[in-house]
Amino acid sequence: MSEQRPNPTGVPEAIRFEVSGHRPEDAVRDLARVYGGGVDGAGRWIARPTDGTFDHRYTALGDAEVTIRRAMLHGALHGVVPAGGDHVVLWVGAGTVEVEQRPLPLEVPVLLPADQEFAFRAVDHDLRIVHLDRAFVRRVAALRGDVGEHVLRFDSHRELGPEAAARWRGALTALARALRAGGTESAAWQEAKSAALEVFLDLFPPVLDDLPAVLGQPRNARLRAAVEYVHDHAAEPMTISDLSAASGLSVRSVQESFRRVFDVSPLTYLRHVRLDRVRAELTTADPQAGAVGDVARRWGFAHLGRFSAAYAERFGEYSKETLRRSVH
Template identity: 30%
Template sequence: MSAQAPVTHRFDSRDPALIRTHLAASFGTPLRVRVGLDPPRLWQHRIDLGPVRLTQAAHCGDLHIDLAGPDALVICQAVTAPVVRTAAGERHRFAPGDVFVLAPPRHPCTVRWQAGSITTCVLDLDLLARVAGTAPAGPASPLRLAALGPAPPHLVRHWRTTTAYLREAVLGDPEAAGQPLVVGAAVRMVAAAALTVVTDAAVDDTTARDRRDAGVGTVRRALAFMERHAERNIRAADIAAAANVTPRAVQLAFRTHLDTTPMAHLRGIRLHRAHQDLLRADPERETVSRIALRWGFLSHSRFTARYRAAFGVPPSRTLYR
């Protein structure tokens, strides 16, 4: 349940063997690299966030990469490099600006990456299943990929906005990047955006058992768990597991009995914990922003708006009372 602090890797090499090893680590799968007539050179900046790896990479030359099939979802964006990818019997050409899935998870593919830059995001399948609410624990359910071609423009904008926010607002702020609740929320945000970009239209997987389990007992168990662990990077799947039901059931229970979602209620608990910290804080040593970050609120303006709505005054009034 703990969020992993960001770990940064930088790479710059002309050695084909080192390039192959580094790309294999980035994609999380064995691969073979074939180079063109020009000697290759690869630059790469990768940030590991536990179940998510974000990479910005550029190279000169012409790389042909045969991948065994990542046990993950890989979303790519061709920034300045044309890319040709063959996977699952389909061949697609991607122009700069296109966003696409590298291949169905665990399926081999072949990529021709021409000179230029791309970005990739590698997401663990277990994370995606938990964010989607299809598995409280255990093996992830198969993803329903909408298509292997370029994502439509409105989803490309959504993906770019989400990943840019993660890079700039979270990872670009050392104080925010050091807060487990902030990093955990950012990881789930990117996973949710990935599901929106690449999967088929949402399917209602609610079962008869989920509906039976969506009672007040489930709500009570979930609330008790959230109150005990609000300072930890808990997810909807953790709340469901504590209540001994599926994520679908706990979502339905909160909608039915509280007209909210588990994670929205958890944010409310954390808002009240932040209020208590502000009441106890020494204004000479603490700031509103630092306390907000501690409780997972990255946006100062949103935190202020929520705080004012809940307590009738801005958080600064509480701190400097």
């Protein structure tokens, strides 16, 4: 969904909508828009019947900070969800769902990737979905502890157990009850939202990226915007022109600023961030899964030979050695 803004009263805008239909082309049109692809993104979605019949229904209720949603589909659907937008927690109640070819478990909360494009496949599904506005998540995280100038990231590969599932189910129940009782302007809804965010941050604790202290200097304010863009979009294709647009600096000034502060080019800085992200994932990955190539590609390394050399140069060991020492 496109980003919603609070209205002039300061109360987050209420969100309520439903889309439904009985034809695959209707599902492609409706769900591509809902998932952020828009009209242009519909070309990357395919829907088809599974047994001769087809229908879909998607509902959303809440406000611009938190919405609870339900997606039901009798049929098969796959497509590509763009990076950006809300943090989204998915609960698969029925059917089969894959994200980047990873089967999702039933009745366990799963965090979808927020900062990278991902492929999504589902068959005959019933999904409970919660959308969490990024700014709202950050405000609640700041109240829990000093997030400072960190860029917040969340591990979408974190696996949760029965206790976590029970806590999230309770949060979903409380949100739904608050909406039924008083709507989005009620005190009960505000309390349920905050409680749900507390559970979210417990289940998916933020991974904090330290930004160099030098970026706090006023003269580096625009460079800071470029660096934050790198950290927020590290898995996406990126050019120096993108950094120029994000920071308001010219292309030449972006290059000069990175050289002045970090003594590397902007694209070298991006490569270092991506390598750090790969290493962070490998330290918690299953050594038996042979995940190095998949993780590297997810973070933008298309040429695995060059990736391996760059990884060894940065960390003094090969990526497979990191994987063998993982916590699993």
